[in-house]
Amino acid sequence: MRITYIEDLNDTDRDVHAENGNWRSRRIVLAKEGVGFSFHETILYAGTTTEMWYANHIEAVYCVGGTGELLNRETGEKHEVRDGMCYLLDGNEKHTLTAYTDLRMACVFNPPVTGREVHDENGVYPLITED
Ligand code: 9YT
Helix, strand or coil: CCCCCHHHHCCCCCEEECCCCCEEEEEEECHHHCCCCEEEEEEECCCCEEEECCCCCEEEEEEEECEEEEEECCCCCEEEEECCCEEEECCCCCEEEEECCCEEEEEEEECCCCCCCCCCCCCCCCCCCCC
8 A cells, every 4th residue: 555645746746837837737647656657736827728639548537626618629518617527528528727816636647657757838738657
């Protein structure tokens, strides 16, 4: 059993800040844990809008705080984001998150993120696997 207190990840290599300052993500479970998924807490800062596209990963996101809006860029549909809202990107959908207040999101990725991914020019994380 592994126990993590989120504050213990602060300022470690599991504490990742977006280059554009839109979000911070603390990676609680990574590929190196070898359990088949990664688990992150992501804070998207109030007033920001972030385009995302996880072409190589399935992601589930559960909002546990804040308010905002999710746009499915493939259908044009918009959805209210608030505590208790979950979205599953089971079709690798391109999407955009707007944070009205700080959004606190619990995120699961399959395959797991290693921690070495960098967004490419399309906002995609490459598929990297642990040896
Ligand atoms: C809300 C969301 O999609 N978070 C994704 C994870 C975050 N970009 C990260 O940990 O890299």
